[in-house]
Amino acid sequence: MTVTANQLPSGPAEGLTISAAAVASGLTVDTLRYYEKEGLTLQPPGRSSSGQRRYAESDVRWLGTLVMLRKTGMPIRDIRRFVDLYRIEGSESDRLAILETHREHVREQLREVQTHLEAIDRKIDFYNAKVMNK
Amino acid sequence: MTVTANQLPSGPAEGLTISAAAVASGLTVDTLRYYEKEGLTLQPPGRSSSGQRRYAESDVRWLGTLVMLRKTGMPIRDIRRFVDLYRIEGSESDRLAILETHREHVREQLREVQTHLEAIDRKIDFYNAKVMNK
DNA sequence: AGTTGACCTGGAGTGCACTCCAGGGTGAAT
DNA sequence: ATTCACCCTGGAGTGCACTCCAGGTCAACT
Numbered sequence: 001m002t003v004t005a006n007q008l009p010s011g012p013a014e015g016l017t018i019s020a021a022a023v024a025s026g027l028t029v030d031t032l033r034y035y036e037k038e039g040l041t042l043q044p045p046g047r048s049s050s051g052q053r054r055y056a057e058s059d060v061r062w063l064g065t066l067v068m069l070r071k072t073g074m075p076i077r078d079i080r081r082f083v084d085l086y087r088i089e090g091s092e093s094d095r096l097a098i099l100e101t102h103r104e105h106v107r108e109q110l111r112e113v114q115t116h117l118e119a120i121d122r123k124i125d126f127y128n129a130k131v132m133n134k
Numbered sequence: 135m136t137v138t139a140n141q142l143p144s145g146p147a148e149g150l151t152i153s154a155a156a157v158a159s160g161l162t163v164d165t166l167r168y169y170e171k172e173g174l175t176l177q178p179p180g181r182s183s184s185g186q187r188r189y190a191e192s193d194v195r196w197l198g199t200l201v202m203l204r205k206t207g208m209p210i211r212d213i214r215r216f217v218d219l220y221r222i223e224g225s226e227s228d229r230l231a232i233l234e235t236h237r238e239h240v241r242e243q244l245r246e247v248q249t250h251l252e253a254i255d256r257k258i259d260f261y262n263a264k265v266m267n268k
Numbered sequence: 269a270g271t272t273g274a275c276c277t278g279g280a281g282t283g284c285a286c287t288c289c290a291g292g293g294t295g296a297a298t
Numbered sequence: 299a300t301t302c303a304c305c306c307t308g309g310a311g312t313g314c315a316c317t318c319c320a321g322g323t324c325a326a327c328t
Contacts, residue, residue, distance in 0.1 A: 017274080017275080018274090031316065033276090050323075050324055050325075051275085052274080068250045071246060071247070072250045072254070092261055092264050093261075096258065096265060100258060102254065103258065106251050106254065110247055110248065112205060113240060113244055116206045117206070117240050119199075120206070127227075127229060127233065131227050131230060151304080152304090162287080172285095184306090185306065186294085186304085186306075209284080270327105273327105274325095275322105275325105276321100277322085278321105279319090280317100280319075282316085282317070283317100284314090286311105286312085286313095287310100289308105290307100290308100291307090292305105292307090293305080294304085294306095295302100296301105297303105298301075298302095
């Protein structure tokens, strides 16, 4: 998998190819196209003169945010709603509200996983004791 | 949804009905039956004289463990493997190994979510600043 | 001129974890 | 005797998030 820089003469067609963007974001090319289809891009990436996607730095940064939101369990549907707000002037406080709600979910999630982790620890201790006096 | 105690005369048919077990575990009756079908029970719950499931205290305790494993992201397939080991004499160290591997996954997950949470905090700060000087 | 490799599209397929449904049984209450 | 709430089974259906595929374009290399 060779990731060579795009060096077409076309001016506005700079940026990473889809496969390079995939490597940069930790997603697959299929997922990248899927997210775009689903409207999760702030704006679709530019295209080279031959119609290939070219990801600008800002696109890649947004992909990072996307990955972060997904990994913390935000459904695609909700991300789309968030993205849609970007197209609305003065929607900052709405976006803020979505983020704050999500933050609460993540915090709750964190607390729960911490509790579960302790339960796992206890179970492991139990097995350690059991295995030891064999 | 009335949850009345079972008072059939049959001796070994004590325990919670499936709906009571659902309430106790936080799962649905469908999920309870599904888990049983999938072989996630240490042993299937007893049955009343008319063939209805009766969950003993130990069954309900195991359901708690099941919920904990699922909520920390252990796939059903892996839980089944773990449960299968319960039927094998002297498999304690194998079960221990599975739990320790899972614990590492959960810890990793926790670290990642903590990192993401900080990213969310930063984004929120950014919006707060933006919304404030409007 | 032909081959190669990366890219394109629309749409079908997959895996997972449930969730729902039809058709039927049982025991208590009216 | 019928109504009701709850239970049963096997199997179909759902929602989500990808993932894969066929058939095609394009630019670069041999």
